[in-house]
Amino acid sequence: MRRKFVAGNWKMNGSLAANAALLSQIQSAIQLPMQSKTPAVSVQADCDIAVCVPAPYLAQCQALLAGGPIALGGQDVSAQTAGAFTGDTAASMLHELGCAYVIVGHSERRAGYAETNAQVAQKALQALAAGLTPIICVGETLAQREAGQTNAIVGTQLAALLDVLPADQVGKLVVAYEPVWAIGTGKTATPEMAQEVHAMLRAMLVARHAQQGMTVRILYGGSMKPENAAELMAMADIDGGLIGGAALKAADFLAIIAAASAVTK
Numbered sequence: 001m002r003r004k005f006v007a008g009n010w011k012m013n014g015s016l017a018a019n020a021a022l023l024s025q026i027q028s029a030i031q032l033p034m035q036s037k038t039p040a041v042s043v044q045a046d047c048d049i050a051v052c053v054p055a056p057y058l059a060q061c062q063a064l065l066a067g068g069p070i071a072l073g074g075q076d077v078s079a080q081t082a083g084a085f086t087g088d089t090a091a092s093m094l095h096e097l098g099c100a101y102v103i104v105g106h107s108e109r110r111a112g113y114a115e116t117n118a119q120v121a122q123k124a125l126q127a128l129a130a131g132l133t134p135i136i137c138v139g140e141t142l143a144q145r146e147a148g149q150t151n152a153i154v155g156t157q158l159a160a161l162l163d164v165l166p167a168d169q170v171g172k173l174v175v176a177y178e179p180v181w182a183i184g185t186g187k188t189a190t191p192e193m194a195q196e197v198h199a200m201l202r203a204m205l206v207a208r209h210a211q212q213g214m215t216v217r218i219l220y221g222g223s224m225k226p227e228n229a230a231e232l233m234a235m236a237d238i239d240g241g242l243i244g245g246a247a248l249k250a251a252d253f254l255a256i257i258a259a260a261s262a263v264t265k
């Protein structure tokens, strides 16, 4: 069974004060299995949790999260190792600042910065080489869905990475299916719509790597919130969520963590 994973994507939000307040509210409410003390507001957490924060706040969040159950992640990584790449952040730098994860190929970067499938694949390889787990985002636009191209688009995005990924690295991936039309819009794919794409991604992974393909977690992202998290995560191939807006509200993020922890398949 794959352990559920809830990852927050803070995007370009936050401040030193706001980050400290948010993480304090989340951390003080999380109760781990077998833990005796019960916090005033408590959420049983039996899933993996991460927050992917803006690069300038990595050091602050590393310190705030130290020793706790929430892992740290970056939101992007350079496709290069080091050198004259002004503005880029190397995977080794993220690792040095305590990151366990990094988002690669988010649709806001694919669309806003013209990132190609090949560049996203290089970023994922850089992340893996530095000991990070890449959360590779794939997803179709509304026009592509309406044209019946969802599986072709999403499949091509994942294949670009699988084509260059050494077989022994496949089990280290996290995939996030994020329909572009659902991100930040309040529109969510129905559990059945999402499961259909997740099942296709799973089949692709398993066709290439029978054993490791079964262990890769495939998250759903796109307006996941407390009201829809449980039914989405109850689907056979939805192994958690990549959460944008709801990750900025402690109560909502905690409710999604609780939903992930309660799901048994």
Ligand code: PEP
Binding pocket: 009, 011, 178, 182, 183, 184, 185, 186, 221, 222, 223, 224, 242, 243, 244, 245, 246
């Ligand atoms: C995201 O940015 O990855 C995302 C899923 O955003 P939201 O939850 O706000 O739709």
